[in-house]
Amino acid sequence: MAYIDSTQKYQRMLSNYTRTGIEAKIPGTKQEGIARYRTMIYNVVNDSLSTAYPLAKKLLTKDEWDNMVQHYFSSHACVSPYLWKMPFEFFEFVKENESELLTKYPFLSDLLLYEWVEIEVFMMEDVEVSFSKIGSIASDALVLNPSCILQYFQYPVYSKVATEITSSNQAHYFMLTHRNPETNLVRFMEVAPMFARMIELLDERPFTIEELTNQFSTESKIEISQTIKTNIESFFKKCLTKEIILGFKN
């Protein structure tokens, strides 16, 4: 579509200025008004990120936070038309582009991700699944709550205050975040790697505990003892009461 260069050019200059704060000489503008756009837009973005990432903001110094937001908004083109999703782009940006901060705070990207997952699980679309509340935990196939996310972390960002996390805490952590279908509240649960794998399988389709156990045993070449089997069953019983497992497949 033909669109004369000067109109486009001035539009680009203005939007670029609101993103970077670097002044541009656009003809026929009033300085006071143009400066307002920059302030308003920066505030929208900063407010949205501050609301999404209160823990990360608290961890960083004011300068570190401000510089990070400025760096992000001026050099990253926000692709989401949905403002509530924009903070996810910030997480991805920080992970790729803030090496200095990530060296100082090695767990920063985990912390951002943890905060983002809570938003995503709270907001995510409802998915209809069919299940029955009546069944046997020992023998029926289990139906996983579709409003959940299993996430891997290197740092225990969900159980420790950020300022107390050190490199000695680095390990493999799996966290299951789910939304209660009745209350719509978001809850977190740390799960052992074995259970993480089983949840992953349940995310594909319903399985019985026996099927899950056999599959895990084959994949990991680990012999599953009677004690472990009892643990598995009590884990899924707990999942059922927490509505991480919604019920049984008929």
Add this chain to the structure above:
Amino acid sequence: MVGIGFRKDFAKDFLSTTTLRPDFIEVAPENWIGIGGFWKKKLHEALEKYPLYTHGLSLSIGSPDELDFELLKGVKKFLTETGACVYSEHLSYSKCDNAHVYDLLPIPFTSDAVKHISKRIQTVQDFLERKIAIEIVSYYSPVAAEMSEIEFVNAILEEADCDLLLDVNNIYVNGFNHAYNPNTFIDALPLERVAYIHMAGHDQVSETLIIDTHGEAIIDPVYDLFEYTMNQLQRDVPVLLERDFNIPHLSELQHEMDRLKKIKVTSLTKEFHGIHR
């Protein structure tokens, strides 16, 4: 009809009490598309009680970028699912060089912008299979203008053949910021195209600048301009009270809506008596 912008900030209070009694509600589709859980439930509760009007945020109709058909698809689905009466968008741009800025930037008032935008509005109307209402936005600086604001607006309305969302507060704000008479501006608009009216409060930040914050109560001169508009219109057009920030007690919002309704009824009955005399 007088409605209210349905905000998450007061959704709970609004739905569980009868303090606020609008005739309809308005939402920005972008704030509700692709959302489930708690907020979806609240939106549905609201939709059971009130007709829905919609006011888009991110379509960026005035952008040099390509139209976002993915977004439009989502909007179309949302409009169908919710049975929305009206879809409106802003005569501005909020995305450029593929970057969203999440606010409304002023378009240069040029003839090539008129051509470009009119065509886009037509494309959007064709895609959505409905007429859309375009809102004249508040702006804080002109940008390389080749024509006056009213020439620009009227040319687009004419060429795109779309409806007009007349935000009376925006006209007041622009009149103040750019030193023109808002009444004269309203007189020069094709009032037969007005499908929807917005009313809101604003914030004067300096001697020469008012910002359209939607964070304060409507001021008297804007009520006066609304009365003037209704007198000129002589038609019952749906009116929305926009309040996005600094939300007061809901009874204060109801009070503002009552006042809008009263002005509207008085303006319309005045003419009614005139005809019968």
